[in-house]
Amino acid sequence: MTDKIKTGCAGLDEILFGGIPENTISVIMGAPGTGKTILAEQLAFSQATADAPALYFTTMSEPLEKFIMHGQSYSFFDASQVGVSVFYEDLGLMLRDDGIEKLPEIVTDVLAVRRPRFVFIDSFKALNELLVAPQVRRTVTFDLASVLTSYNCTSFLIGEYADGMMTELPEFAIADVVLQLIKLATNVREERFLRVEKSRASSSISGLHAFSITEDGLEVYPRLLTPYVSPDYTAKTERVNTGIKGLDEMVAEGFWRGSTTLVAGPPGAGKTIMALQFIGEGVLKGEPGVYLGFQENPTQLARVMRNLGLPVEKLLNDGFELMYQSPVEVQLDKVAGELFRRVRAGKVKRVVIDALGDVQRASIDRQRFANLIYALMQWFAVENVTCMLTYEMSNLFEVHGVSDEQISNMSDNVLLLRFQPGPELKRTLRIIKTRGSDHDNREREIRITADGVIIQDFQK
Amino acid sequence: MTSPSQIMKAVAPERRALILVVERNPIVQRLERYFLEQAGYSVEFVADGVSALARARELHPQILVTEILVPKMDGLSLCHALKSDPGTRDIRVLVFSHLHAEDRARDAGADAFLIKPLDENLLIENVEKLISTAERSVSEKRQ
Numbered sequence: 001m002t003d004k005i006k007t008g009c010a011g012l013d014e015i016l017f018g019g020i021p022e023n024t025i026s027v028i029m030g031a032p033g034t035g036k037t038i039l040a041e042q043l044a045f046s047q048a049t050a051d052a053p054a055l056y057f058t059t060m061s062e063p064l065e066k067f068i069m070h071g072q073s074y075s076f077f078d079a080s081q082v083g084v085s086v087f088y089e090d091l092g093l094m095l096r097d098d099g100i101e102k103l104p105e106i107v108t109d110v111l112a113v114r115r116p117r118f119v120f121i122d123s124f125k126a127l128n129e130l131l132v133a134p135q136v137r138r139t140v141t142f143d144l145a146s147v148l149t150s151y152n153c154t155s156f157l158i159g160e161y162a163d164g165m166m167t168e169l170p171e172f173a174i175a176d177v178v179l180q181l182i183k184l185a186t187n188v189r190e191e192r193f194l195r196v197e198k199s200r201a202s203s204s205i206s207g208l209h210a211f212s213i214t215e216d217g218l219e220v221y222p223r224l225l226t227p228y229v230s231p232d233y234t235a236k237t238e239r240v241n242t243g244i245k246g247l248d249e250m251v252a253e254g255f256w257r258g259s260t261t262l263v264a265g266p267p268g269a270g271k272t273i274m275a276l277q278f279i280g281e282g283v284l285k286g287e288p289g290v291y292l293g294f295q296e297n298p299t300q301l302a303r304v305m306r307n308l309g310l311p312v313e314k315l316l317n318d319g320f321e322l323m324y325q326s327p328v329e330v331q332l333d334k335v336a337g338e339l340f341r342r343v344r345a346g347k348v349k350r351v352v353i354d355a356l357g358d359v360q361r362a363s364i365d366r367q368r369f370a371n372l373i374y375a376l377m378q379w380f381a382v383e384n385v386t387c388m389l390t391y392e393m394s395n396l397f398e399v400h401g402v403s404d405e406q407i408s409n410m411s412d413n414v415l416l417l418r419f420q421p422g423p424e425l426k427r428t429l430r431i432i433k434t435r436g437s438d439h440d441n442r443e444r445e446i447r448i449t450a451d452g453v454i455i456q457d458f459q460k
Numbered sequence: 461m462t463s464p465s466q467i468m469k470a471v472a473p474e475r476r477a478l479i480l481v482v483e484r485n486p487i488v489q490r491l492e493r494y495f496l497e498q499a500g501y502s503v504e505f506v507a508d509g510v511s512a513l514a515r516a517r518e519l520h521p522q523i524l525v526t527e528i529l530v531p532k533m534d535g536l537s538l539c540h541a542l543k544s545d546p547g548t549r550d551i552r553v554l555v556f557s558h559l560h561a562e563d564r565a566r567d568a569g570a571d572a573f574l575i576k577p578l579d580e581n582l583l584i585e586n587v588e589k590l591i592s593t594a595e596r597s598v599s600e601k602r603q
Contacts, residue, residue, distance in 0.1 A: 063485065064529060065576065068558040079560045083534045090484055090531070 002201060005118075005154055008046025008076065009039065011220030011337075015196060015205045016177075022154050024200075025145060025174055027124075029161035030181030035192065035213050036158050037067065038074065039181070040120050042217035043156070045076045048085040048118055055116035057091040057107070060130075061123035061160070064090045075216045087114050091121065100130040104143035117153055124171060125159025138170045145174035166197070176200040182208070184364055191331070191364060194220055208368075210333035221333035224340055224375040240350075240386045243281025244274055246455025250431055250440040255413055258384040259435065260377045262356075262408060264391040265417025269427055270446060270453045271390040273308065275352040276301065277452045278388050279320055280310045282350040288319030289350035290342060294330065294358035298322040308452045321348075330362040336372055343383050351380060355390040356407060374410050412436070417446070429455065477591050478502045480519060482512040482526035482535060488578065492525070495580045501587070509533025513541055516548050523590050525583075527576075528557040528565075536561070536568040543569030550597075552590040556583070 004019035013019045020026055028036045041056070048054035058064045067088065071077040082088065094106050111119070121127070131137035148155040157171050166172045178198035184191050192211050196204040211220040239254035248254040255261055263271050272293075279289035293301060301322055305312045316322070321342075325335050342348045353359065356373070363369035373389075380387045389411065408414055412435040420426040430443040445456040479496055483489045484507045496503045504519060506512045510532040516524055524542065526535035533541070535555055542548040555565035558576045565573040571593075572586050 065485070065488075065558045068529065072558075072560055080564060082559055082561070083528065083536060088529050090529075093484055093486075094531075 004202070005043075005047055007039070008042040009218050009220050011209070011211070011222050012039075012179075012194065012218070014222045015194070015209055015220065016199070017203055017205075020154060020177055021202045023149070023152060024176035025148055025155045025157065026177040026179060027161070027171055027175040028156055028158045028179050028181070029165075029197075031162070031183060032160050034181035034183050035211070035218055036160075036181055037062075037070070037122055038213060039179075039218050040122055040156055040158050041067070041071050042074070042076050044086050044118055044120060045078055045081060048081070048116075050085050052085075052117035053114060054086045054118035054120065055110065055114045056086060056088045056120045057110075057122065058088065059095075059121065059123055060092040060126040063092075064088055067122075073215070087116070089114075091127075095127070095130075100127060101136065101140060103127065103140050104147050107144060108147050111147065111151055111153070119148060119153050119155040120158065121156070122158040123160060124157035125161055125169075128159070128169060128171065141170040141174065172198075177202070181211075194218075210331060212331055212334065219334075221331070221337040223333065224336050224372055224379075226375045226378045241281055241285070242274070242388075243277040243284075244453050244455070245451065246444070247429075247453075250444070250455065251413070251434050252437055252439075255386065255434070256436065257386050258381045259412035260380060260387040260389060260410070261413040261415060262389045262391060262411035263415045263417065264393055264408075266393050266419060269417035269419065270448050271392070271417060272296070272354055273304070273448060274453050275354050275388050275390055276305055276308065276310070279350055279352055280305070280315055282386075283315050283318050283320045287349035288321070288347055289352070290321045290323050290339065290348050291352045291354065292323045292325070292335065292339060293352075293354045294325055294327040295355070297324050307450070309450055310452075327358045327361065330358065332359060332362045332369070332372065335359075336376060340376065340379060343379055343385050346383070348385055351385055351387045353387070353389045355392050357392050370407070370410075373407060377410055408433075418443075476500075476502060477523065478504065478519060478521040479523045479525060479587065480504045480506065480512065480516055480521040482506055482509065482524065482530050482538065484508065484527065484530045488527075491578055492583070495578075495583060496587070499584045499587070507531070509535065509538040512538050516542060516551055517545075520548070521551060522594055523552045523554060523587055525554045525556050525587070528555060528559050528561055536564055536570075539565065539568040539570050550594070552594050554586055554590060 002021040004021055006013050006019045028040060030036050044054035044056055058067055072079060089110055098106060128137060131140055172178060175198060180195045180197045182193045193208040194211050195208055205222055207223045209220055209223050211218050238257050239252060240257050241248050241254045263274055265271050279291050282289045302312050360369050414432040416430045416432050418428045420428055427446045428443045429446045431439045431441060446453055447456050479501050481492050481503060483492060483505065489505050493503050506515050508531040526538055528535035539553045539555060542551055542553060552571045554572045554574060555570040556574045556576060562573040571590055574582060574586050
């Protein structure tokens with residue numbers, strides 16, 4: 001099996017099942033500003049040592065000075081290692097004197113002096129543009145590939161390549177791995193994605209993986225996959241109390257452990273209160289839980305909890321985690337990844353996502369949103385984490401459908417909250433569906449009291 | 461066409477001090493030449509560390525200004541080599557780079573460090589300081 005080198009980016013290593021295979025040539029492609037150089041320098045500084053140095057050739061896309069200036073704004077860029085384990089060379093200037101046809105010879109000469117384990121040429125595409133004649137371009141690229149393959153090093157050719165160039169340019173033929181960085185505009189925001197376009201002799205997780213650029217460099221969030229063990233896991237046969245008076249009795253003695261319950265209703269119907277009660281009840285019973293919310297921040301939620309008579313400080317100390325994400329800035333895959341890590345670590349027994357609409361709006365398309373929620377639900381089921389999802393409906397009185405069709409289908413249980421018009425505005429709850437369980441299907445009045453939501457006429 | 465040095469010779473006093481500048485980028489070389497000659501200094505340029513060491517031994521400039529990121533021998537190694545050689549030890553070295561490496565420059569024996577981008581006033585100010593300390597040192601030795 002081929003040894004792999006880490007990329008300095010944990011999420012990318014996960015996607016590549018350990019990293020980039022050693023002694024290969026990779027192309028890092030993407031439009032300007034997508035993060036190619038950051039990824040390359042992150043890799044160089046995280047992996048290079050004085051004994052296994054990195055050689056970073058700059059060419060004619062940006063002056064060397066810009067690489068240094070920008071690089072130093074990231075935490076991975078250790079200025080003390082420049083000239084020790086990371087060597088920068090201005091290939092552009094060398095080629096001005098000797099001509100582009102001498103590229104393989106010049107690179108060979110510098111390799112012989114620096115003896116690097118990692119070689120970067122940034123931008124290779126800028127050099128390619130100097131090779132006008134196709135025959136010369138192919139010969140020079142082939143010779144360069146021979147040098148980089150013959151010498152014991154792992155190489156990266158970086159460039160502002162567009163999709164269509166993959167079939168035309170010879171560097172894509174010699175490349176063992178092709179990583180593509182993409183920037184997509186969604187309404188007023190931009191989202192970044194990484195895709196492994198090619199991975200010869202090594203597998204990887206397919207599809208688009210979100211990433212963000214932080215002061216630590218690229219942070220990649222591998223696309224959430226459904227669990228491999230899904231068909232074989234053993235479902236728990238125990239019931240989970242929701243902490244909502246009367247509701248558990250409407251569904252035998254509570255929902256199945258590991259099930260997902262969708263609570264849909266208009267604003268003010270009591271969804272968030274029910275969700276807080278659900279997590280609070282779990283924590284009081286020794287089951288830590290995460291409440292992921294997008295509207296109220298932790299301070300506002302703590303106030304709501306106090307008004308419900310919940311012992312906020314005790315709950316927060318005992319495992320009630322308020323995970324808040326601004327709906328404006330939410331990076332869907334990042335949030336899902338964090339939630340997923342908590343679940344996989346076995347630290348969480350209950351999860352609330354309040355509300356699904358905020359998650360949906362943060363997604364670049366409906367299918368990606370549905371896939372992500374489905375994968376999360378499957379992981380919750382396998383890990384026996386009981387989940388409550390809320391969904392806000394716009395119509396106060398008339399109901400024409402409960403949530404996104406796909407989400408309703410995926411959920412084990414669906415509860416519908418409604419307002420009933422009249423002199424006194426009444427709230428009601430109806431259980432639309434429970435998977436693998438009997439339930440009371442009558443519409444019941446609910447009240448929001450100092451003890452939270454209670455089912456008015458169904459209490460023992 | 462009149463070169464910057466020709467223009468400046470007419471307006472600036474000739475200070476005669478020789479400055480050897482190690483800079484691989486010809487565009488930056490051009491700017492540095494302009495400012496230093498305008499300030500009245502004689503300027504020589506080399507593009508790599510190995511040539512700089514040979515030229516410093518040959519010309520014995522009062523000041524050597526070096527970028528760290530230069531080919532063949534980096535600016536810090538060059539500085540160390542100059543300061544280790546009794547024949548070039550007294551050449552004042554100003555490390556002038558985009559790389560935040562002030563401590564490393566001092567460790568290599570540099571007399572001053574200046575971060576790029578190029579600021580004419582800061583560059584001249586640092587060069588003048590180095591020249592005055594060099595001259596003071598020479599006159600102290602004579603006494």
